[in-house]
Amino acid sequence: MDLLQLRYFQAVARFEHISRAAEELRVAQPSLSRAIARLEADLGSPLFDRQGRRVRLNQYGAMFLRHVDRALSELDDGRRAVREARDTGLGRVSVASETLLTVIPLLGGFRAAYPRADVRLFQSTAEEMDRRLRAREVDFCVASQPLTGTPFESVELAREEVLLAVPHGHWLDGRESVTIPEIADEPFVTTRLGHWQRTLLDRLFAAEGLTPLLSCEGDEPGASQDMISAGLGIGLIPVVSRQVGTHVRVPVAWVRMGAPDCHRVLTLVWNRDSYLSEAALKFREFTTSRPFMTHRLPDPRREHSHDPS
Template identity: 50%
Template sequence: MDLLQLRYFRMVARTENISRVAEELRVAQPSLSRTITRLESDLGVPLFDREGRRLRLNQFGKAFLTRVDRALDELEDGRRELADLAGLERGGVAIGAENLKLLHPVVANFVGAHPGARVRLFSGTTADVTARVVAGELDLGVISQSRSTPGLGGQELLDEEVLLAVAPNHPLAQRGRVAVTELASEPFITTSPDYWQRTVLDRVFSRAGLRPMIVCEGDDPTAVRSLIATGFGIGLLPALARDYPGPDVAWLHLDEVYCRRTLHLVWRTDAYLSLAARRFRDLTAETFAHNIPSVPE
């Protein structure tokens, strides 16, 4: 049994998909399968139930995964601690966010102050980022509409109103405020349910006993404003976006107190947080507290 076997096992156990892990690792699928088989032979029990080409982690695999997670996390914490002892310039930090542009000012300041420190960025949905922080793949995550997740600590970075954006020639463009009930027949441009814009949209319509009429749904939140400006539909955007350069739209307040979004910075409380990660965490909090990043949404 060696570390490579344990790392491969953990990845396969989490996905229950040999081909996906082989593609991610850029190794041959038969080679990865043999590695798992040798590990099972060393342990004397099967870790997966095989159903044709499908894998299912069995009771032995689930018990072993708990120990493997603990062992690999301890080794990773040890690596980070040694990097800290060698100085921050030898350390690194991995951060994830839905919109990496939010982190541009923080990254610029951090790299400028610590040019030797390694920074790795990941873009994904709140669920993706949260899962990677929990798994130890990311040190920090910036997520919207924070949920309570065991083992994670957090700090609120931002709480802001979410506004309705319409094209400048839209009949509502001259209105300063509008009720959700007035929007029942309006075409909405929004994101997939994985992103905060859709979460807020569904929430405010549900509270009014309605469902939004969605004509465009995608995984690119930054495209929403451009499409709204064409007159194709209307949509929700954060209040901060009013101050950012971008296509011309008109802004309205919604008569709904829950039409807001929050940003939270999260990290694991049961793992060693490197010096670089702690510095980046503090710098992020300071940046949002005194100088909210100016980026388009």
């Protein structure tokens, strides 16, 4: 039994087709078939039920595959650890987040503290983050929605209120709070399905037996505030969006939502079965050992005056 046989077995198990696996591996089909046959001989048991070139994992094959997946994953992690230690000193840390705006201060602070770390950032929906963690494509996700599963561990980073942003001059401009039924006919600027803003909006309306009216669905949550300011609709915006980057001066008015649980919970999520480089371990320590963000609610007088101080 050798490493190449295990790689071949893993590919055949994934495709359950000899020809497709051979094409993926770029090997001759007879060579692949012989390698699988030698592996089965070493184990003393067939791993597949065969129907021509079509094969199906049997109970022994499914059992063996679980161990092979773990073993090859460990080897891949070891290769990655050596490469990262050689190339960057601290290694690499890969982070996925639904919105880049949320993690800019965090990653900026981490890079300043650990300049030898190689930091990679990916923008992903909740579904993509789940897949990336399971496939070990990223070390961490900064998630605004629950990511749950057997291999996942998480820690809460922050809990912040989500406000309603409206254009200046809107009939809600100056209101302290508003309920969902009051805005049932208002057009909303929001994100596509899969992003946390859309999930929150749909949940708040569903609790009242209503469906939101959408004027714009986008992939970049950070652009929502600009579209609201331009009069394209109203929308749910977390407090942090007022305090980071250029959006701090985008002219909108802010209204509290008179609805329960109108907030966002940020969590740091990782796969406990994954290898973590020294850079990744430093990132987790850096992120969880200090307040992630602090927020104060907007002062309407300063929002309307656009005081640059």
